Amino acid sequence: xxxxxxxxxxxxxxxxxxxxxxxxxxxxxxxxxxxxxxxxxxxxxxxxxxxxxxxxxxxxxxxxxxxxxxxxxxxxxxxxxxxxxxxxxxxxxxxxxxxxxxxxxxxxxxxxxxxxxxxxxxxxxxxxxxxxxxxxxxxxxxxxxxxxxxxxxxxxxxxxxxxxxxxxxxxxxxxxxxxxxxxxxxxxxxxxxxxxxxxxxxxxxxxxxxxxxxxxxxxxxxxxxxxxxxxxxxx
Ligand code: SF4
Numbered sequence: 627x628x629x630x631x632x633x634x635x636x637x638x639x640x641x642x643x644x645x646x647x648x649x650x651x652x653x654x655x656x657x658x659x660x661x662x663x664x665x666x667x668x669x670x671x672x673x674x675x676x677x678x679x680x681x682x683x684x685x686x687x688x689x690x691x692x693x694x695x696x697x698x699x700x701x702x703x704x705x706x707x708x709x710x711x712x713x714x715x716x717x718x719x720x721x722x723x724x725x726x727x728x729x730x731x732x733x734x735x736x737x738x739x740x741x742x743x744x745x746x747x748x749x750x751x752x753x754x755x756x757x758x759x760x761x762x763x764x765x766x767x768x769x770x771x772x773x774x775x776x777x778x779x780x781x782x783x784x785x786x787x788x789x790x791x792x793x794x795x796x797x798x799x800x801x802x803x804x805x806x807x808x809x810x811x812x813x814x815x816x817x818x819x820x821x822x823x824x825x826x827x828x829x830x831x832x833x834x835x836x837x838x839x840x841x842x843x844x845x846x847x848x849x850x851x852x853x854x855x856x857x858x859x860x861x
Contacts, residue, residue, distance in 0.1 A: 643808075644791040648844050652790060653813040653820065655840040660823050662816035664770055666690060671746045671771040672738075673701055676731055678766045679758040684722040692718040703744045706735040730758030748772050762798065765818070775814040777805045782825025783818055789829060791846035 644652065665686040668674040673693070680689045696717035700706045706714060714728040721727065734756040738744055746767065747753055753764040765778035777783070779798035783805075787793040793804040809817040828835050836842055837853030 643794070644844065644846065649792060649808055650810050652792070652841055652844050653810055653817065655844070656820035656824055657813055657816065659840055660820050662819035662823070664766075664819070665823075665826075667693065669697075670701065671767070672703060673697055674771055675734075675746050675759075675763075675767055676701075676706070678763045679730055679734070680718060680721050680727055682723065682727070682758070682763070688721050692721050703735040703738040706731055707739060727758060733757045734759065746771065761802075765802075769815070769818065773815065777802050777809070777814075777818045778822075779805070779818070780822060781831070782823075782829075783821040785831060786821045786825040786829050789834070789845065789847040790841060 664674075666674070666677040666681060667690045668677050676696075677689055677693055680692060696714065699717070700709045700714075709732070711725075711729040711732040714731055715724060718724045718728055718731075737756055738746065741747075742752065748768070750761075750764050750768065753759050753767060754761065759767075762778045762780060765776040768774040769776045769778065779787075779802045784795070784798055784801045787801050787805060788795060792808055793801050795801045795804055805817060805821075806814075813820070824841075825831075828839050829841075834847065834851050836845070836847070836850035837857065839845065842850065
């Protein structure tokens with residue numbers, strides 16, 4: 627059986643899907659340890675939408691640094707539409723793809739005013755009709771702002787799902803479909819935060835920190851990282 631490697635990191639060999647009791651235990655462990663909150667800083671649904679649009683192919687830290695400057699100046703659809711793409715760009719220049727994102731933020735602000743009375747819509751179709759908003763962004767907004775049990779699949783979620791044996795998939799869309807079926811209903815609301823944060827801080831793409839991972843005995847990753855001799859004791 628071949629070891630699989632992708633941009634999301636080595637996902638190891640496939641030993642078959644995790645059994646349902648193991649899936650339940652896996653999410654219980656994550657829920658016990660992880661506070662399911664976004665690392666993005668926002669104070670309204672609109673700020674969340676803008677932050678998530680800016681976060682495509684960028685770190686949450688870089689987005690937070692940009693929005694810490696932008697939002698005190700403009701944090702409503704009317705204010706950002708008035709600022710326009712050229713006015714937004716200097717605030718977000720350090721975020722990847724800034725010219726495109728500044729155009730998208732200005733245009734989506736204008737469309738929110740024209741189509742939705744300046745409010746962020748609660749339905750997927752309307753969200754995905756906005757520039758810069760794809761399925762993942764819509765899933766984040768629906769979940770975080772509106773409490774919908776969606777699963778936004780980014781590179782971390784895709785990697786962790788495939789390493790652990792939750793899924794065997796090649797695309798984020800496939801991973802989302804599998805997780806929607808396999809995640810225990812009681813954990814569905816926060817599942818994507820559990821998996822994102824686990825991937826961001828423990829199951830790292832290049833070198834997962836398996837030796838301190840609460841999922842060590844459940845996970846089916848074939849090349850678990852041993853405890854380094856210099857590591858602090860596991861807390
Ligand atoms: S044991 Fe934990 S850190 Fe290691 S691959 Fe599995 S989920 Fe990732």
